[in-house]
Amino acid sequence: xxxxxxFTIDGVEVRGRPGQTIMQAADEAGIYIPRLCAHKELVPHxxxxxxxxxxxxxxxxxxxxxxxxxxxxxxxxxxxxxxxxSLIDMLFVEGNHFCPFCEKxxxxxxxxxxxRFGITAPQHPYLFPKRDLDASHPxxxxxxxxxxxxxxxxxxxxxxxxxxxxxxxxxGPGKRIAVNAKAALADTDAAxxxxxxxxxxxxxxxxxxxxxxxxxxxxxxxxxxxGSDIEAVRADPHQ
Amino acid sequence: xxxxxxxxRIVIEPVTRVEGHGKVTILLxxxxxxxxxxxxxxxxxxxxxxxxxxxxWEVPVLVQRLCGICPVSHHLAAAKAMDRIVGGEKLTPTxxxxxxxxxxxxxxxxxxxxxxxxxxxxxxxxxxADPAIRNVIGVAKKFPELGVQGVMMRKYGQExxxxxAGKKIHGTGAIPGGVNxxxxxxxxxxxxxxxxxxxxxxxxxxxLCKDYTMEHLAELAPFGSFDSNHLxxxxxxxxxDLYHGNLRAIDAAGKKIFDQLDYQEYADHIAEEVxxxxxxxxxxxxxxxPEKGWYRVGPLARINTCDFIDxxxxxxxxxxxxxxxxxxxxNISLAYHWARTIEILHSIEKIKELLHDPDLQGExxxxxxxxxxxxxxxxxxxRGTLFHHYRINSNDQVVMANLIVSTxxxxxxxxxxxxxxxxxxxxxxxxxxxxxNRIEVAIRAYDPCLSxxxxxxxxxxxxxxxxxHTGELVDRRVQA
Ligand code: SF4
Ligand code: NI
Numbered sequence: 001x002x003x004x005x006x007f008t009i010d011g012v013e014v015r016g017r018p019g020q021t022i023m024q025a026a027d028e029a030g031i032y033i034p035r036l037c038a039h040k041e042l043v044p045h046x047x048x049x050x051x052x053x054x055x056x057x058x059x060x061x062x063x064x065x066x067x068x069x070x071x072x073x074x075x076x077x078x079x080x081x082x083x084x085x086s087l088i089d090m091l092f093v094e095g096n097h098f099c100p101f102c103e104k105x106x107x108x109x110x111x112x113x114x115x116r117f118g119i120t121a122p123q124h125p126y127l128f129p130k131r132d133l134d135a136s137h138p139x140x141x142x143x144x145x146x147x148x149x150x151x152x153x154x155x156x157x158x159x160x161x162x163x164x165x166x167x168x169x170x171x172g173p174g175k176r177i178a179v180n181a182k183a184a185l186a187d188t189d190a191a192x193x194x195x196x197x198x199x200x201x202x203x204x205x206x207x208x209x210x211x212x213x214x215x216x217x218x219x220x221x222x223x224x225x226x227g228s229d230i231e232a233v234r235a236d237p238h239q
Numbered sequence: 240x241x242x243x244x245x246x247x248r249i250v251i252e253p254v255t256r257v258e259g260h261g262k263v264t265i266l267l268x269x270x271x272x273x274x275x276x277x278x279x280x281x282x283x284x285x286x287x288x289x290x291x292x293x294x295x296w297e298v299p300v301l302v303q304r305l306c307g308i309c310p311v312s313h314h315l316a317a318a319k320a321m322d323r324i325v326g327g328e329k330l331t332p333t334x335x336x337x338x339x340x341x342x343x344x345x346x347x348x349x350x351x352x353x354x355x356x357x358x359x360x361x362x363x364x365x366x367x368a369d370p371a372i373r374n375v376i377g378v379a380k381k382f383p384e385l386g387v388q389g390v391m392m393r394k395y396g397q398e399x400x401x402x403x404a405g406k407k408i409h410g411t412g413a414i415p416g417g418v419n420x421x422x423x424x425x426x427x428x429x430x431x432x433x434x435x436x437x438x439x440x441x442x443x444x445x446x447l448c449k450d451y452t453m454e455h456l457a458e459l460a461p462f463g464s465f466d467s468n469h470l471x472x473x474x475x476x477x478x479x480d481l482y483h484g485n486l487r488a489i490d491a492a493g494k495k496i497f498d499q500l501d502y503q504e505y506a507d508h509i510a511e512e513v514x515x516x517x518x519x520x521x522x523x524x525x526x527x528x529p530e531k532g533w534y535r536v537g538p539l540a541r542i543n544t545c546d547f548i549d550x551x552x553x554x555x556x557x558x559x560x561x562x563x564x565x566x567x568x569x570n571i572s573l574a575y576h577w578a579r580t581i582e583i584l585h586s587i588e589k590i591k592e593l594l595h596d597p598d599l600q601g602e603x604x605x606x607x608x609x610x611x612x613x614x615x616x617x618x619x620x621x622r623g624t625l626f627h628h629y630r631i632n633s634n635d636q637v638v639m640a641n642l643i644v645s646t647x648x649x650x651x652x653x654x655x656x657x658x659x660x661x662x663x664x665x666x667x668x669x670x671x672x673x674x675x676n677r678i679e680v681a682i683r684a685y686d687p688c689l690s691x692x693x694x695x696x697x698x699x700x701x702x703x704x705x706x707x708h709t710g711e712l713v714d715r716r717v718q719a
Contacts, residue, residue: 212414
């Protein structure tokens with residue numbers, strides 16, 4: 001039944017199937033396209049723009065754009081690298097991300113992307129926004145200082161947990177993650193084991209009292225940069 | 240600088256070769272005699288506000304931002320506090336020993352850095368030597384083997400920190416109720432490799448300091464010296480214990496003011512005085528009041544306060560040290576250096592003991608018990624007793640934090656030391672280079688971590704200002 005077709009990413013021939021996005025086909029081929037709002041088990045959102053690629057010369061989000069026969073995709077070009085760097089940079093300065101003491105350090109996708117792209121200090125000025133914490137829940141801690149508005153918690157709660165705990169409120173710079181309750185997270189049916197909690201790519205939604213339990217050196221991105229797992233597929237085609 | 244009509248003042252700003260920066264003013268009376276000296280340190284209290292609302296398990300990592308010089312001490316003091324929040328203050332043997340190893344590693348590297356980089360130039364070249372030579376580069380040139388020792392000893396301590404905390408600076412090793420890793424056989428063997436060399440060098444550092452002190456005793460004894468109380472943690476049997484114990488305070492003659500005081504109750508016995516001219520508070524023992532209750536902390540206070548040291552070589556060194564004052568407390572400011580090297584030796588002996596202890600490889604890392612909402616964590620940091628006091632709400636957030644850093648505990652003593660030097664060495668209304676150097680030397684004896692207090696790093700040139708009691712500038716001297 002496999003009506004596969006081929007297209008290229010940076011000149012490498014890649015197989016695709018109908019219904020696949022460019023990102024899904026790239027993942028299977030072992031080509032890493034950087035991402036933040038995309039998550040394997042969640043419907044694409046196309047909001048963070050970190051996965052922007054050029055398709056036949058036009059910018060598209062790889063997480064939403066369908067793969068198609070014969071398309072020419074550019075992924076690792078100087079121009080795209082510059083755009084992605086700038087996007088990640090802006091995500092850092094828009095929030096209050098203090099990597100040196102953040103418990104998500106080493107397991108944080110935003111930090112891991114910054115490392116992968118060689119960003120050590122942001123180019124844009126810090127905005128130092130004032131953001132709220134929500135510590136009301138006995139097992140879950142929300143620190144909006146680190147929220148990058150990727151919407152993964154919203155989708156995971158709705159589609160994986162069947163709960164609708166999280167939603168966005170406000171617009172533009174005032175946009176923020178909120179809970180579906182009048183007061184606070186404690187008033188929702190959120191639970192420690194919710195996929196919405198583990199889906200957060202940064203340290204904005206955390207399980208309480210387990211921070212720093214994994215020693216430095218054994219954390220997710222200590223040994224290899226983000227995307228290495230995907231790239232390993234390409235290095236070893238039998239995997 | 241604020242003007243005062245009551246006297247004349249000399250301003251030294253900032254002090255070089257202490258960690259961080261500060262400023263000294265010397266106030267003169269109408270007869271142009273020294274009235275008193277003041278060491279100005281801009282203490283950064285904003286931090287205690289900053290951690291409001293933060294989750295308690297974040298605090299041991301977060302507080303390391305307080306100081307680029309002694310982050311490990313803050314890490315451990317906060318972790319000890321948070322142990323009690325999770326009811327895990329009775330650590331597993333592995334957790335306690337890994338933390339102790341981290342702490343002795345920190346002590347070893349901090350004291351070594353201070354002694355070799357900051358103090359040895361004064362001892363080897365003399366206080367009056369040209370500052371262009373009287374520095375660590377000068378030491379490395381004239382005494383190359385000493386320069387190497389300083390670098391290697393510091394590095395050794397840093398490797399211990401890296402292995403126990405995960406990183407040389409801003410690690411995460413201590414977590415509420417324990418540690419997040421043990422020490423593997425490979426890591427242990429890596430540290431054992433250079434251990435014997437470290438012991439040899441530590442012995443030599445003690446000898447260098449002892450010989451120097453004995454040779455120059457007549458000159459050193461009165462230098463920046465004064466009688467004071469001394470405060471430190473001691474073990475239940477009276478032994479020196481840098482990681483944990485109860486509080487003991489003695490007076491200048493050695494009489495106990497209090498002993499085996501549970502530091503959870505420190506606030507009943509110790510208060511902090513605010514003085515209008517200083518951002519840094521002045522702690523004192525309540526029972527004695529602010530006038531008489533101030534005390535010294537750090538290596539000198541610890542050696543004076545303990546009954547004995549539980550490692551043989553450091554204990555032998557302690558006995559020689561105490562013999563100078565016939566067993567009574569030693570109140571000589573410059574004896575801090577000798578005391579500090581004895582602690583270097585003690586630390587390396589402890590490190591040796593720990594590295595041969597199989598508990599370091601244990602798997603049982605964390606304990607928890609009944610939860611608490613208020614807690615105090617104390618540790619003997621390289622520069623002295625460090626207090627961390629927190630209250631946590633039922634949502635796991637910090638609602639109150641009070642820190643008394645080692646340098647704050649030594650606030651009044653440092654002021655006394657500078658005053659004494661100014662009284663003895665100020666001639667007329669001219670700031671001589673000799674005076675300037677001696678003020679530096681006196682402050683340096685206390686190894687103030689101005690970084691802890693100011694949250695600002697960087698050494699700057701030394702500046703002295705002399706002002707008439709009318710506030711008028713009489714003299715000014717800057718040292719590059
Ligand atoms: S809380 Fe986390 S998952 Fe939710 S939008 Fe913010 S960053 Fe994304
Ligand atoms: Ni410090």
